[in-house]
Amino acid sequence: MLENYIKIAWKVLLRRKFFTFVSLFGISFTIFVLLVATSILDHAVDPGRPQINQSRILVADRFMATDSARNSVWMSSPGFMLLNRYAKTLKTPELVSIHSGSNTYFTYMEGNKLNFTYKFTDDTFWQIYKFNFIKGKPFGKKDYNEAQHVAVITEYAARKYFYQTDVIGKFIEVDGTDYRVIGVVENVSKISSLIFSDIWVPATTSKDDIDNEFMGSFRLSVLAYSPDDFNEIRNEWHKHLRASVADLPENMVRLTTLKCVLKSNEEMIAELLIEPQENFDSKTTDQEQVVETAGISNYQLFYLVIAGVMLLFMLLPSINLVNINLSRMIERNSEIGVRKAFGATQKILVGQFITENIILTFIGGVISLIAAGITLSIINNSGIIMHAHLSLNFTVFIFGFITCVVLGFVSGVYPAFRMSKLHPVEALRGGSK
Template structure:
């Protein structure tokens, strides 16, 4: 019986190629966009590899400061002094790193100039993030303590700056300073790890940065375990109340929060001051947008299936005249929908993998490495199947209940 159903479905698909092609296009486009977007979001907020321990650390970027007697308000990125004086002594943090945001610098080499992204780091940065070292070593405590003019490059930058040469020991000039390459690491796209060049935070022309509450830095705080994160969050919020600005007539109230990657994005996007960064609101927005996106092709799929089934009223009438039951007719029509959804799902999976492969090689997102989330593919396919079944069952059952003479005439 199943074999006959499958053969009939295949003949229907081939006989009505336009309907088949439009249905497949709706399914494939929906699944491809859903899987690609989800893969990129997962790569950003729940990464593996270099940021594989992100379930143990919190991030800090912004600090809010106000004055009780004035209307002054300032929101800015962290200064080095704030991290060193108030965050590094936290009891619930195993490691606290201060790192600058990547900035474009001009690298000079014997008459050649190239633009690269440079990040300033301390030694803790390299202990929290799990870089793959290709050659040499990374920046350590001694480099930071002595302000050594050393640099770590990623693999692509090393090849670009020193083609055909050994990387270690090579020198280059940036920001008016000369650095020596001590190590090369694998290319990484993750937000906290992204840069072309890393140098010690202390290897700067001036040490004024050490005395500033606001500056160009962010902080990464790693707890001993994921279970310690709630206590670390509360400790961060509590220590913000103890901050004393050098000029209390300007600012005497400070607020800052320890965030996961997702809550940090939510806080910055929604300008939230909630403890969790209003993550629930952000997730609700994302889920709603995805459902709305899926609803459009789903409605189109419903209309196409209704039209396709109504068009086959004569065929249904003949089969009923020869003894086919309503259950058999519904099963046949629903099986056709399910089969079409499965074929579209398989094509969508291959296309999504192809799109991600193209994104990795295109350079649109530097150093991108991303993988398909098969769980999301499964949920997306399941939703598509549900829409496919529902869009087929109702008109199929309606047509199967018609008297043969009415079905042959194509009337309800």
């Protein structure tokens, strides 16, 4: 039976080339756009190396301090001192790392202007995020504690600055200070903005007075033994945060309500796409509650919005396909009549037409897979997203597959239903209403 369905589907496709083209064009284009979008999204949600521990990592990058009346609100990233004193001492996570946001600087070489990004980090950073070292090694506890001027740089930075990657032991100028290169790593995609950089140096070598910074430009990454520990870690962090009020600097003493949420990767991305709503309900005086509810609703909303946008985007091509299918019904009246006369039930006919549509969608899916593959490699090479390595991985492929089935089904069901309902006498006469 299926063989016959496929055979006739193929014949039908070949006969009406223009309509096959229109249908395929619509299907491939729709799936193509969805594939590219998902692959970028997937790259952000699950970037792979160096974030292979992603599912066990929690990050805090925003800090807010308010007074009890909530008249004045201070917002920025947490400072080095706060994290160093109160986060480094956390007992529940496996590892804790403090790292700065991106700093950029220019340097001039032989009449060229070079632009680099650098970050201040600690030794545990390299244990939480597993960078691929091409040469050398990361800096360790000793380097960090002794504030050694050592740097880990990317392949990109090495090639830009030294024109080669064999640069261990050479000196690179980072924002006015020379650092000795001790490691060269593979480039990091700019999509992973939390860790993206060209150069990493120990935070202890910073010339700023970071030891007295309560608020500043640092982020906190913690690695949990398991995602089940997330709540426990959040609770412990919260206790520490409350204790940190004792160290508030002079100009902040009144701002005793502190908020600094540890977020999972999905929650971070959701926040990027949907502006977080700072919810200051006067009832939620208990901070713990604020911590608990902050990220989660965003996270769900994020997937809802994504699903909504995708559905909307699929709506127009689907209606288009339905219209084309309905039109084509007319020329297949006779076929429907004959099949019915010779014993096909409605169910069988619905099956046939849906199969036809799904086959068509699959061909479109294959075309779009190829097109998306080409487009992604163009994006990778163009540098629109720096050092991106977008690819059609398994997740994306599965997504494409599901899209095909859904699109084929959605655009096939109504016409198939209308077709199968056709009265055989009517169909054989060649007329329709």
